[in-house]
Amino acid sequence: MGRLDGLITFEEGAKRDVLDLFGKEVDNEGMLVEKGKSQRVLTKEGEEISLDEWGGVVKGSEAFVKSDIISLLGVAKKL
Amino acid sequence: MSFNVLIQRLGKILGFEYRKTIKNQGTINKALISVKIEKKYEFNGPVIVLNPTLFSKEETARFMKEVAAPYIHDFKMPLLEEKAGETTAVLHENLPQKKEVELLEFYKDKLSPEYLQALETALVINKAAKKGDIKLLKDALEKRYPTFGRNMSNMVSSGYFHKDFKELYKYMQEKGASPKEYRREVETIVENQPYTVYVNHFVSQARKLGEVEKKLESAIKEKLVIFKKYGTRKLIIHGLGEWNVKTALVILERVREHPNVDYHEIERDKNKYIRITLYLTE
Numbered sequence: 001m002g003r004l005d006g007l008i009t010f011e012e013g014a015k016r017d018v019l020d021l022f023g024k025e026v027d028n029e030g031m032l033v034e035k036g037k038s039q040r041v042l043t044k045e046g047e048e049i050s051l052d053e054w055g056g057v058v059k060g061s062e063a064f065v066k067s068d069i070i071s072l073l074g075v076a077k078k079l
Numbered sequence: 080m081s082f083n084v085l086i087q088r089l090g091k092i093l094g095f096e097y098r099k100t101i102k103n104q105g106t107i108n109k110a111l112i113s114v115k116i117e118k119k120y121e122f123n124g125p126v127i128v129l130n131p132t133l134f135s136k137e138e139t140a141r142f143m144k145e146v147a148a149p150y151i152h153d154f155k156m157p158l159l160e161e162k163a164g165e166t167t168a169v170l171h172e173n174l175p176q177k178k179e180v181e182l183l184e185f186y187k188d189k190l191s192p193e194y195l196q197a198l199e200t201a202l203v204i205n206k207a208a209k210k211g212d213i214k215l216l217k218d219a220l221e222k223r224y225p226t227f228g229r230n231m232s233n234m235v236s237s238g239y240f241h242k243d244f245k246e247l248y249k250y251m252q253e254k255g256a257s258p259k260e261y262r263r264e265v266e267t268i269v270e271n272q273p274y275t276v277y278v279n280h281f282v283s284q285a286r287k288l289g290e291v292e293k294k295l296e297s298a299i300k301e302k303l304v305i306f307k308k309y310g311t312r313k314l315i316i317h318g319l320g321e322w323n324v325k326t327a328l329v330i331l332e333r334v335r336e337h338p339n340v341d342y343h344e345i346e347r348d349k350n351k352y353i354r355i356t357l358y359l360t361e
Contacts, residue, residue: 010161018158057151069220
């Protein structure tokens with residue numbers, strides 16, 4: 001287990017609530033969209049994100065990241 | 080700005096006294112958002128657990144403006160799903176240092192971007208292996224790159240990228256091969272790793288010829304039986320350099336009569352390079 005002090009995380013079960021805090025929701029295809037709109041949320045790489053894939057929010061206009069290991073390595077390198 | 084400042088702000092928003100809390104609870108160094116708790120917040124050791132679904136509208140707005148936004152933008156920290164957070168922490172602890180950075184630099188213009196990303200991740204996983212269980216990380220790399228992620232992890236930990244592929248580059252460069260050909264060769268070996276025995280790899284582990292032969296012979300025989308079982312039809316033996324080419328040929332003599340070997344093909348450049356393909360019986 002790695003130690004990274006000062007980290008805020010959220011449980012898997014709180015994903016939709018955290019998205020709600022950021023003005024996002026999940027459409028009927030399971031993809032992240034702007035709340036009340038059909039506009040899909042994109043990663044910095046321009047990829048759409050499903051709720052399952054979504055890993056969190058990082059700096060940069062509330063950039064949404066996926067939870068795959070390459071995306072997380074990118075996050076770790078910026079810490 | 081430190082994390083403590085954010086917790087102090089949180090105290091003002093949700094109505095707990097920061098100093099009193101620290102005195103009773105000790106240092107708070109993590110926060111977890113959970114919808115399972117029945118209070119707006121509670122303490123669990125060094126972790127403050129928050130349930131924003133119980134916050135008032137005003138508390139939510141202040142939480143976002145005074146805590147979440149500064150945490151992400153000023154503090155430059157990620158707000159991550161719990162498991163993603165744990166993974167990120169492990170990756171952060173094992174980021175490439177000088178030795179790994181040099182290795183990545185060597186492969187920078189030689190591998191495709193995907194392979195380079197996977198190599199970097201595998202180097203991090205390899206470092207993490209010295210401190211704990213890495214199964215989840217290896218699984219994650221395989222999930223991202225199903226065709227070669229697992230092999231990449233195994234081959235990095237076995238030293239292929241530190242030694243064998245560097246030697247292969249030197250050999251192919253002398254032979255006049257293009258960078259594209261080298262990339263294709265490495266990627267083919269990585270993707271077919273379970274079906275490949277790299278003679279040089281064993282040399283670093285056992286110096287005496289007898290030991291090397293014995294190890295290779297048993298490894299190859301083991302693979303032959305396994306592949307036969309799963310219907311794979313070929314096993315490749317690679318050797319680079321005079322000593323390894325000769326060893327590969329000695330090994331061939333010993334395994335060519337194996338009941339699972341149908342026939343074999345040899346691609347050879349004098350004593351510089353050899354690739355023996357063993358085709359298995361139907």
